[in-house]
Amino acid sequence: MAIEIEQPRVGLSKVAVSKTHGEDSPYFAGWKAYDENPYHETSNQSGVIQMGLAENQVSFDLLEKYLEEHSEASSWGKGTPGFRENALFQDYHGLKSFRQAMASFMEQIRGGRAKFDPDRIVLTAGATAANELLTFILADPGDALLIPTPYYPGFDRDLRWRTGVNIVPIHCDSSNNFQITPEAMEAAYQSAESMNLKVRGILITNPSNPLGATIQRSALEQILDFAVNKNIHLVSDEIYSGSTFSSSEFISIAEILETRGYKDAERVHIVYSLSKDLGLPGFRVGTIYSYNDQVVTTARRMSSFTLISSQTQHLLACMLSNKEFSENYIKTNRERLSKRYDMIIKGLKKAGIECLKGNAGLFCWMNLSPLLEKPTRESELALWKVILNEVKLNISPGSSCHCSEPGWFRVCFANMSEQTLEIALERIHKFMEQRKRN
Amino acid sequence: MTQTRYSRSRSSDTEKENTGGGGGAAMRVIVPLQGVVQGRGGLVLGSIIPCALFYFLQFYLKRHRNDLDDQNNSNSPGLNSTTGSASSGKLAELPALTRNLSRGLPSPRSPRGPVSVSGRVSGIVKGADSPYYVGLRRVKEDPYDVLSNPNGIIQLGLAENMLSLDLVKHWLAENAEQVILRNGKELSISRIATYQPFDGLVEFKVAVAGFMSQVTAKAVSFDPSQVVLTAGATPAIEILSFCLADVGNAFLVPTPCYPGYDRDVKWRTGVEIIHVPCRSADNFNLSIAALDQAFNQAKKRGLKVRGIIISNPSNPVGNLLSLDTLYSLLDFAREKNIHIVSNEILAGSTHGNEEFVSIAEIMDLDDVDRKRVHLVYGLSKDLSLPGFRVGVIYSHNEEVLAAAKKLTRFSTISSPTQCLLISMLSDAKFVQTFITINRERLQRTYALFVAGLKKLGIKCIKSSGGFYCWADMSGLIRSYSEKGELELWDKLLNIAKVNVTPGSCCHCIEPGWFRFCFATLTEKDIPIVTDRIQKVSETCKLN
Numbered sequence: 001m002a003i004e005i006e007q008p009r010v011g012l013s014k015v016a017v018s019k020t021h022g023e024d025s026p027y028f029a030g031w032k033a034y035d036e037n038p039y040h041e042t043s044n045q046s047g048v049i050q051m052g053l054a055e056n057q058v059s060f061d062l063l064e065k066y067l068e069e070h071s072e073a074s075s076w077g078k079g080t081p082g083f084r085e086n087a088l089f090q091d092y093h094g095l096k097s098f099r100q101a102m103a104s105f106m107e108q109i110r111g112g113r114a115k116f117d118p119d120r121i122v123l124t125a126g127a128t129a130a131n132e133l134l135t136f137i138l139a140d141p142g143d144a145l146l147i148p149t150p151y152y153p154g155f156d157r158d159l160r161w162r163t164g165v166n167i168v169p170i171h172c173d174s175s176n177n178f179q180i181t182p183e184a185m186e187a188a189y190q191s192a193e194s195m196n197l198k199v200r201g202i203l204i205t206n207p208s209n210p211l212g213a214t215i216q217r218s219a220l221e222q223i224l225d226f227a228v229n230k231n232i233h234l235v236s237d238e239i240y241s242g243s244t245f246s247s248s249e250f251i252s253i254a255e256i257l258e259t260r261g262y263k264d265a266e267r268v269h270i271v272y273s274l275s276k277d278l279g280l281p282g283f284r285v286g287t288i289y290s291y292n293d294q295v296v297t298t299a300r301r302m303s304s305f306t307l308i309s310s311q312t313q314h315l316l317a318c319m320l321s322n323k324e325f326s327e328n329y330i331k332t333n334r335e336r337l338s339k340r341y342d343m344i345i346k347g348l349k350k351a352g353i354e355c356l357k358g359n360a361g362l363f364c365w366m367n368l369s370p371l372l373e374k375p376t377r378e379s380e381l382a383l384w385k386v387i388l389n390e391v392k393l394n395i396s397p398g399s400s401c402h403c404s405e406p407g408w409f410r411v412c413f414a415n416m417s418e419q420t421l422e423i424a425l426e427r428i429h430k431f432m433e434q435r436k437r438n
Numbered sequence: 439m440t441q442t443r444y445s446r447s448r449s450s451d452t453e454k455e456n457t458g459g460g461g462g463a464a465m466r467v468i469v470p471l472q473g474v475v476q477g478r479g480g481l482v483l484g485s486i487i488p489c490a491l492f493y494f495l496q497f498y499l500k501r502h503r504n505d506l507d508d509q510n511n512s513n514s515p516g517l518n519s520t521t522g523s524a525s526s527g528k529l530a531e532l533p534a535l536t537r538n539l540s541r542g543l544p545s546p547r548s549p550r551g552p553v554s555v556s557g558r559v560s561g562i563v564k565g566a567d568s569p570y571y572v573g574l575r576r577v578k579e580d581p582y583d584v585l586s587n588p589n590g591i592i593q594l595g596l597a598e599n600m601l602s603l604d605l606v607k608h609w610l611a612e613n614a615e616q617v618i619l620r621n622g623k624e625l626s627i628s629r630i631a632t633y634q635p636f637d638g639l640v641e642f643k644v645a646v647a648g649f650m651s652q653v654t655a656k657a658v659s660f661d662p663s664q665v666v667l668t669a670g671a672t673p674a675i676e677i678l679s680f681c682l683a684d685v686g687n688a689f690l691v692p693t694p695c696y697p698g699y700d701r702d703v704k705w706r707t708g709v710e711i712i713h714v715p716c717r718s719a720d721n722f723n724l725s726i727a728a729l730d731q732a733f734n735q736a737k738k739r740g741l742k743v744r745g746i747i748i749s750n751p752s753n754p755v756g757n758l759l760s761l762d763t764l765y766s767l768l769d770f771a772r773e774k775n776i777h778i779v780s781n782e783i784l785a786g787s788t789h790g791n792e793e794f795v796s797i798a799e800i801m802d803l804d805d806v807d808r809k810r811v812h813l814v815y816g817l818s819k820d821l822s823l824p825g826f827r828v829g830v831i832y833s834h835n836e837e838v839l840a841a842a843k844k845l846t847r848f849s850t851i852s853s854p855t856q857c858l859l860i861s862m863l864s865d866a867k868f869v870q871t872f873i874t875i876n877r878e879r880l881q882r883t884y885a886l887f888v889a890g891l892k893k894l895g896i897k898c899i900k901s902s903g904g905f906y907c908w909a910d911m912s913g914l915i916r917s918y919s920e921k922g923e924l925e926l927w928d929k930l931l932n933i934a935k936v937n938v939t940p941g942s943c944c945h946c947i948e949p950g951w952f953r954f955c956f957a958t959l960t961e962k963d964i965p966i967v968t969d970r971i972q973k974v975s976e977t978c979k980l981n
Binding site for chain 2: 010011012013014015016017021023053055057060063064067074075083084086087088089090125126128129132136137138139140141143158162200231232233266267279280281282283284285292294295298301302304305306307308309310311312315
């Protein structure tokens with residue numbers, strides 16, 4: 001009989017075995033429950049309704065219509081760039097026509113109140129990659145970024161995993177509708193210092209995920225002042241900028257810079273993507289817009305790890321440079337999201353649930369703290385489990401967004417049909433009625 | 439240790455402070471030192487003062503060295519900006535500290551200076567001036583075109599295969615539209631627009647696994663569930679580097695090698711590369727003895743080797759690894775308990791008589807060995823579609839696959855492209871025809887090009903795959919050194935107007951070797967290229 005000698009197992013890196021991917025958290029556990037028992041309008045009416053995924057499905061018909069009527073976007077015809085150039089094109093500058101189309105789209109979203117230079121646009125395969133890339137460029141391992149809470153759970157993974165950078169939260173609470181204050185920013189900065197972490201930047205999401213609200217002008221001014229004061233970077237993740245319910249309520253950091261004559265601009269970087277506003281997360285289109293030449297140059301070179309398919313660039317360049325399409329899309333998309341938002345707010349109100357007053361995004365920030373046994377994270381998670389398993393709705397608990405106040409939940413409303421949303425609201429209504437009776 | 443606050447301005451005062459310049463300041467340093475040397479002041483002062491001085495000297499040297507770097511780089515032009523950016527190519531005045539030192543030294547904090555960026559930025563700024571990138575830039579500015587710019591620079595430095603693009607174009611012209619727009623079926627916009635698994639659509643994995651199998655002439659059957667798709671082979675290599683090695687560890691890489699490894703393996707990962715030179719006497723074939731020597735040397739230096747990265751067919755030489763070599767490599771990896779990453783991105787572009795053997799063929803061994811071998815592939819070379827960004831990690835190691843799958847979120851392939859290629863790769867007849875014709879054309883063009891160079895007295899290593907000729911031009915360089923090689927490169931670029939890659943970019947240890955990519959040339963182009971090279975080679979011979 002052969003003697004079995006145990007071979008030493010060949011090892012993996014710390015990055016590979018790290019849990020920083022965060023897929024063991026409730027945010028992702030809910031997705032698993034949905035995957036195992038997904039709701040379907042006809043074939044599985046008792047399944048779990050997915051309200052934890054911020055996807056925009058309300059305007060697909062507009063995209064389909066465009067593609068049907070414009071076959072040149074999907075083929076390469078005889079015009080430039082022809083197929084050969086396109087297939088071989090792996091220049092990390094990106095297709096100029098696409099960058100121009102993106103710049104103009106971003107300007108349209110901001111109602112022309114800010115101008116974007118196509119040469120400052122760096123393309124990445126999604127905003128996930130854009131945020132990670134900026135973190136690699138702006139901070140060294142062990143440094144810190146300040147992020148206001150509550151924030152997108154994915155940041156814990158995207159900004160920290162491979163970069164080795166830390167996140168220090170800027171605590172916001174409901175006393176002032178979760179707005180960011182200079183005191184909170186200063187407290188976070190001090191907290192980082194006391195942990196011997198060097199703060200390299202502050203990252204805001206505007207409009208906010210999960211709050212579903214835009215940041216006010218005065219707050220943006222204070223945030224920029226804070227960044228100047230501490231001599232750190234300011235990253236403004238504006239991926240929901242086209243999903244504000246009214247065009248005038250969103251103020252981009254670009255507008256603040258414009259009014260200041262672009263003084264202190266070299267510390268500001270904007271992240272954008274077509275995943276939310278255009279409902280095309282599968283296309284993997286993200287951008288970094290930086291006012292800092294060195295950051296633009298470095299980001300461009302680093303984007304070699306995350307280039308967008310030239311075929312996709314060509315397709316979207318055609319689509320977005322079509323002014324008729326883009327103007328109509330932005331306007332219609334806003335109206336439909338606004339309608340959905342009204343629908344869910346009304347429905348929740350009828351069930352006796354209040355939400356934070358929102359004006360943007362694909363979700364609302366719901367307050368279930370009156371339902372908690374105790375104002376603790378454990379109570380919140382217990383309630384979340386009940387909603388997942390009994391009401392069969394997957395919503396995101398505030399604790400996974402690092403919210404300091406227990407009881408808040410993010411509820412997505414744009415990734416389903418109106419009928420499905422009605423069903424979800426009915427289920428919530430029934431649930432609340434039952435609780436009142438008990 | 440005293441924390442000295444330095445002001446950002448590089449005034450002469452700061453330097454005086456560091457060097458102790460000026461008579462009074464000097465005396466204040468020297469007198470106590472004398473005391474220490476003469477035994478006064480005791481052990482404590484005798485150690486603190488020299489340590490402090492040593493520390494300040496190191497810091498001064500570091501700052502001074504970085505000042506020089508900044509001066510060299512501050513001439514890079516800023517971007518034209520209609521939005522009036524405040525900075526214009528000005529670099530941060532903070533020393534560009536490497537990742538290991540960023541917290542070891544006191545960081546000057548002044549609210550008035552420009553905001554600083556990470557240590558990773560300086561690395562790439564230096565790399566941009568290598569001949570590899572300079573050449574690419576020059577071609578961009580003055581590209582050859584037979585009609586519109588016949589005196590432009592001919593590009594022989596970029597591994598693009600234009601020989602068979604017409605085949606792909608033809609297929610797309612016939613099939614593209616329907617593929618993207620098919621409504622009512624699986625490929626409607628709502629299907630491809632939504633979030634997809636980051637490591638690729640299942641159907642695409644099946645199609646790619648099938649393609650890889652055809653490329654290896656069905657010698658290997660690739661399991662789609664072990665395929666992880668990435669936006670190009672570039673992130674595939676980086677992801678494996680992140681997964682297999684920790685910061686400060688190293689990979690052994692036989693040279694000459696692909697210039698891009700410096701970026702893909704090292705840049706953001708903090709992992710090192712140890713070059714293992716191959717020699718012309720061996721036709722630049724891999725030597726296990728050399729690997730062993732490099733491994734042991736690394737060990738002595740305290741550097742932990744986590745794996746070997748090989749390219750097969752190799753870039754730039756075009757060698758194929760024999761079955762024997764692959765077995766020896768596996769033995770070596772097993773003995774040292776390290777990984778093997780085999781970059782087989784040119785597997786479908788073989789053109790010699792030698793048969794290509796994928797390392798996947800010998801991965802059918804016992805469990806432990808399977809877990810240490812990982813394959814990298816992609817469609818950029820074999821299918822001439824670098825713009826579409828399709829790369830593959832193939833492994834039997836479940837842990838590596840699990841980690842890699844999660845990391846592909848940062849480098850996902852665009853869904854419309856996946857859908858398009860599912861159709862193309864599932865067309866087995868097209869794939870077979872393409873592979874066969876492509877190989878024939880590569881073979882023909884390679885033979886013509888090598889013959890052309892031979893007429894000029896320039897010999898090439900016999901290549902069995904890829905798009906390159908690895909040519910020995912050491913007879914034409916003035917001094918047998920990297921300097922001599924770069925002089926010749928410069929002449930070729932600016933006089934002959936041909937962009938080629940000097941061997942030093944590929945980390946070749948012997949000067950005078952050059953990499954020529956022939957797959958962008960038509961038959962008519964070859965004499966034009968050889969005529970131009972002749973201009974330079976004649977003058978070099980005379981000297």
